[in-house]
Amino acid sequence: MARHSSGPIYTTEAGVPVYGIIAEYTTPADLYRAAEMVRDAGYSRWDVYTPFPIHGLDEAMGIRRTRLPVLIACIGLTGAGLGFLMQYWMTAVDYKMVVQGKDPTSWEAYIPITFELGILSAAFTAILGMLAFNKLPMWNNPLLRKDRFLRCSDDRLMICIEASDERFDQEKTRHLLEAAGGTNVDLVEEEPEKVKTEGTGH
Amino acid sequence: MSVMHPDEASARRLAGLAAAPSAPPDPSHGDGSLVDEPGKRAPLVLGNRSFGDVTNIVCGYIENKPARWWLPAVMFTGSIAGLGGLFIGYLVITGIGTWGLNNQVDWAWDITNFVFWIGIGHAGTLISAILCLLKQKWRTAINRSAEAMTIFAVICAATFPGIHIGRQWMAWMLFPIPNANAIWPNFRSPLLWDVFAVSTYGTVSLLFWYMGMIPDMATLRDRADARMRRNPNGATILPFVPIRIDRVRTFIYGFLALGWRFSARHWHRYEAAYLVLAGISTPLVLSVHSIVSFDFATSILPGWHTTIFPPYFVAGAIFGGFAMVLLLLIPFRVLFPYMRDLITLRHLENMSKIVLATGMMVGFAYGMEFFIAWYSGSKYEQEAFLYNRLLPPFFVGEGERFAPYWWAYWSMIGCNVLSPQVFWFKALRRNPLVIFIVSFLVTIGMWFERFVIIVTSLHRAFLPGEWHMFHPTLVDIAIFVGSCGVFLTLFLLFARYLPMFAIAELKAVMPQASPHHHPPESGSGHGTTTGGH
Numbered sequence: 078m079a080r081h082s083s084g085p086i087y088t089t090e091a092g093v094p095v096y097g098i099i100a101e102y103t104t105p106a107d108l109y110r111a112a113e114m115v116r117d118a119g120y121s122r123w124d125v126y127t128p129f130p131i132h133g134l135d136e137a138m139g140i141r142r143t144r145l146p147v148l149i150a151c152i153g154l155t156g157a158g159l160g161f162l163m164q165y166w167m168t169a170v171d172y173k174m175v176v177q178g179k180d181p182t183s184w185e186a187y188i189p190i191t192f193e194l195g196i197l198s199a200a201f202t203a204i205l206g207m208l209a210f211n212k213l214p215m216w217n218n219p220l221l222r223k224d225r226f227l228r229c230s231d232d233r234l235m236i237c238i239e240a241s242d243e244r245f246d247q248e249k250t251r252h253l254l255e256a257a258g259g260t261n262v263d264l265v266e267e268e269p270e271k272v273k274t275e276g277t278g279h
Numbered sequence: 280m281s282v283m284h285p286d287e288a289s290a291r292r293l294a295g296l297a298a299a300p301s302a303p304p305d306p307s308h309g310d311g312s313l314v315d316e317p318g319k320r321a322p323l324v325l326g327n328r329s330f331g332d333v334t335n336i337v338c339g340y341i342e343n344k345p346a347r348w349w350l351p352a353v354m355f356t357g358s359i360a361g362l363g364g365l366f367i368g369y370l371v372i373t374g375i376g377t378w379g380l381n382n383q384v385d386w387a388w389d390i391t392n393f394v395f396w397i398g399i400g401h402a403g404t405l406i407s408a409i410l411c412l413l414k415q416k417w418r419t420a421i422n423r424s425a426e427a428m429t430i431f432a433v434i435c436a437a438t439f440p441g442i443h444i445g446r447q448w449m450a451w452m453l454f455p456i457p458n459a460n461a462i463w464p465n466f467r468s469p470l471l472w473d474v475f476a477v478s479t480y481g482t483v484s485l486l487f488w489y490m491g492m493i494p495d496m497a498t499l500r501d502r503a504d505a506r507m508r509r510n511p512n513g514a515t516i517l518p519f520v521p522i523r524i525d526r527v528r529t530f531i532y533g534f535l536a537l538g539w540r541f542s543a544r545h546w547h548r549y550e551a552a553y554l555v556l557a558g559i560s561t562p563l564v565l566s567v568h569s570i571v572s573f574d575f576a577t578s579i580l581p582g583w584h585t586t587i588f589p590p591y592f593v594a595g596a597i598f599g600g601f602a603m604v605l606l607l608l609i610p611f612r613v614l615f616p617y618m619r620d621l622i623t624l625r626h627l628e629n630m631s632k633i634v635l636a637t638g639m640m641v642g643f644a645y646g647m648e649f650f651i652a653w654y655s656g657s658k659y660e661q662e663a664f665l666y667n668r669l670l671p672p673f674f675v676g677e678g679e680r681f682a683p684y685w686w687a688y689w690s691m692i693g694c695n696v697l698s699p700q701v702f703w704f705k706a707l708r709r710n711p712l713v714i715f716i717v718s719f720l721v722t723i724g725m726w727f728e729r730f731v732i733i734v735t736s737l738h739r740a741f742l743p744g745e746w747h748m749f750h751p752t753l754v755d756i757a758i759f760v761g762s763c764g765v766f767l768t769l770f771l772l773f774a775r776y777l778p779m780f781a782i783a784e785l786k787a788v789m790p791q792a793s794p795h796h797h798p799p800e801s802g803s804g805h806g807t808t809t810g811g812h
Contacts (some may be wrong), residue, residue: 109794112543125543128330128498129787133794134676135547143548149555158380167455167463176467186467189570193472200483200556204490207552211545216352221540224508227501229541230494234329234787 087240087247096219097239098250099226100259104178105131108234111257112137115236118253122242126220126229136249145210149202156198161191223265237265312623323417323788326620331788336617337495337780338502342528345775346614353775355768363761366754367442370551375445377754378453383747384737387441388755391729394437394571394764395599397477398725399591400484401564402600403429405485408560411553417629419784420621423495424611426488427777431769432603433481440473442758476570483563487556490549495778497536503528551681568596575732581663582736585651591644598637598695599725601630602718607770609715613778621780624709631708634721638699641728645696654660659741667735683748684735687727694724 082138087095102108105127112125116139125138135142161184168174169181179186208214220226222238229235238250247264254262308314314321324333370377380387403425409419441450453474457463464471503525506513516522539545571591576588583593605627612618633765649669652660673684682688698720739746773779789794 104796105792105794106796127543128334128541129545129792130546131543131787131792131794134543137794138543140544140547143551145548145551146555147537149552155561163455164466168466170705172457172462174462174465176465179467189469189472189566189573190466190475191649192566193475193563196559197479197482199559200486203552203556203559204486207490207548208537210548211542213539213545216533216538218538218540220502221501221538224505226540227505230498230501231334242703 087245089264089266095240095247096107096163096265096267097245097267098247098254098261098262099220099223099235099237100254100257101225102236102257102259105134105234108186109134109137111236111254111259114257115238115253119243120238120244120250122245123236123238126226126233126234126235126237128230128234132239145203145206146153148198148206152202152206153195153199157191160194161187163194164190186254188241219265219267223263225263226260226265280597298365298766309310309624310619312625313628321387321623321625323368323420323623323625324621324785325623326617328620330789331787333621333780333789334498334502334782336621337778337782337785338499340615340779341499341567341776345725348614349771349775350414353768353771356764356771359764360761360768361764363758363764366757367438370442370754370758371447375443377752379750379752379755381747381749383740384442384734385735387734387749388730388751389439389758390574391726392731392759393436393439393443394592394729394733394760395726396432396439396766397480397571398568398596398599398729399603400429400432400436400480400600401428401568401593401596402604403432404480404484404487404560404564405597405600406604408493408557408564411557412561415629415742416771416788417626420623420626421604421608421630422784423488423747423781424773424779425600425610426484426491427773427779428604428607428770429484429600430481430488431773432600433477433484434455434510434769436760436767437477437481438765442479463475468588469570469577472570473574476567480563480567483556483560486799487560490553490556491781492778492786493536493539494541494549494783496532497539497541498782499778500529500533500536503532565593568592575736577693580736580740581657581659582667583649583661587644587651591641591647594640594644595695595728597665598634598641599721601637602721602725605630605634605714605718606722609711609718611774612711615774615800621785622712627711627714628709631702631714631717634717635699635702635708638695638721642696645692663736663739667739670732682735684731684738687735691724691727691731694720698724 089095100111102111108125108127108131111272112134115123116137125134127134164187165182165184166189173181225233226235236254236257238245238254244250251262311325312321320689326332328336328790375389378387379387403422406418407422408424410422441447452458452464453471455464507529510524513523514527514718516527529535569592572588574591575583576585578584608622609627612622649664650677652664664681666680668682668684668688669740670680670682671689672681675681698717701713701717707713734749786792
């Protein structure tokens with residue numbers, strides 16, 4: 078799979094295209110400093126992988142604040158509005174109903190369901206919007222093929238700079254990650270590793 | 280003090296420094312979590328645990344063979360659930376005359392059980408939403424299991440209104456669909472509000488629960504995947520069936536994890552979504568039990584027609600819900616190894632304090648009902664409280680009127696108001712056995728509260744000629760017991776197949792997770808610092 082990149086396409090010694098370079102860091106404090114260094118070096122297509130969200134790391138990486146809450150508010154209010162109109166139309170327009178002597182257009186009793194439908198649409202937007210903005214679900218990623226990377230879900234902290242970044246240079250990028258205190262600096266390949274297909278029983 | 284703080288030790292181990300000899304905890308601190316010094320943070324995870332330990336403990340419950348008690352336990356509770364299901368089938372075929380209902384008491388155990396279960400659910404959302412907004416870090420050890428409990432309780436709750444309508448095949452009329460005469464449902468009815476409130480609540484709780492589990496499912500996926508790569512010939516699901524357990528796990532957990540790969544850019548939006556969900560779940564949880572209380576409060580029946588009901592119901596729901604969380608987690612703390620390092624005595628004490636506080640609110644509401652009955656001057660309301668609920672036969676003279684349901688009322692007072700008072704004593708609210716017993720009493724008391732509200736108000740309404748007592752039948756009892764079986768079965772399955780703790784959140788509140796945390800160089804001089812936050 079070719080990445081959109083204006084720079085040269087890097088390959089490993091075996092000729093497999095490179096997805097990126099990955100490095101491990103020991104403590105959140107080291108990772109925080111390393112993220113600041115990578116940010117200041119001007120990279121844009123890179124990411125930090127941590128088993129839990131680290132407080133303040135988004136600033137260290139220079140991530141812009143997500144617009145997700147604005148989207149949730151808009152869709153939540155739309156859901157509430159549509160919920161109100163639904164009740165109004167059903168009770169006061171389509172089939173006028175007089176209950177407890179109230180005028181069909183009296184709106185006060187519609188508030189609880191309006192509120193609930195607003196919450197419901199906001200909640201769906203929160204989770205589906207989060208997934209969409211994160212481009213998930215995406216079950217396949219070159220990183221997930223990397224044995225070492227799987228430790229990120231346990232206790233390892235890693236930075237990966239992708240080869241599709243304009244400033245990516247196999248040597249310079251490696252030196253930057255090492256200078257930032259990274260250990261086990263390693264290439265990530267695009268294609269599935271051969272090890273994967275050996276001896277799995279089928 | 281020379282005793283090293285447990286979090287400090289695990290921070291050093293993470294940094295590759297030698298593990299400090301673990302000193303026994305100060306006996307005055309219980310298990311090490313009961314630090315009473317102001318300015319000193321009680322550790323949330325005990326036993327010098329590293330991040331890897333937390334992953335291993337929580338995933339171990341799923342990946343290792345279940346304890347010997349698990350299968351018999353789930354078979355037992357599953358049988359009870361199945362029996363309840365059979366009785367529901369009998370009820371649907373025969374009709375709700377098989378319940379002990381009569382002309383006067385037309386709501387009894389069905390709606391009691393509905394309000395009981397829906398109330399229990401509220402603790403889960405309180406822990407995951409309100410305590411999140413209040414930045415109570417201790418919630419991370421209990422939020423996952425409390426959220427699971429919420430969903431299972433909502434499932435049990437939703438059964439009862441579904442089957443109490445008599446002709447269950449007409450349940451579609453609850454939805455905004457016009458009936459045969461083109462009439463829409465009545466949107467001015469609190470019963471319809473209830474349908475929307477409970478279904479929204481169930482859906483949002485499910486979304487919240489699932490979203491919290493995405494990273495932990497990814498952890499389970501990665502562990503199974505790593506084992507597969509190390510040893511492709513691992514255990515199979517059954518002898519002679521060549522399907523590897525870890526392949527099944529990689530597939531199922533991997534599918535549910537949606538490809539989560541712990542990216543900081545993903546975490547950023549995840550945390551934003553989580554915070555918004557917590558923010559919108561907070562008014563939601565308060566609204567749900569308020570709307571449940573409108574089922575009663577908007578009627579004109581003495582004993583129901585009360586403005587205090589919404590806050591009173593919400594406090595009672597949180598009270599009963601926390602009691603149920605304690606009731607479930609205290610045995611699990613004994614049965615599951617290492618769980619005591621994650622759910623410490625401090626957690627139990629905090630929950631006991633919430634039980635005490637909400638129990639006092641509920642007690643205040645009980646008293647306030649009497650005050651309003653007297654202050655309003657409403658004869659009907661005074662009669663309802665005195666002669667439907669309060670007065671026992673031995674308190675009034677021979678041959679005088681007494682309240683036939685006095686035993687239900689006083690069970691409620693004893694369990695809900697008196698029993699939590701033991702939590703004023705530090706030694707008692709830190710004793711898991713005492714907490715367990717009180718939680719059990721509170722659970723019984725909260726069931727009786729709903730029974731008292733519903734049945735005692737209904738059984739003697741305005742026309743004395745129609746007064747009837749309510750007597751439950753076998754079907755009433757079997758369906759309620761069956762719902763307890765459903766609840767416990769689902770919880771046991773959850774404890775076996777899904778992460779019982781929010782692994783990522785638990786790690787995030789450990790001191791070594793902070794970018795401001797620096798492990799001491801040689802261990803001298805920093806022995807008791809507690810790390811940043």
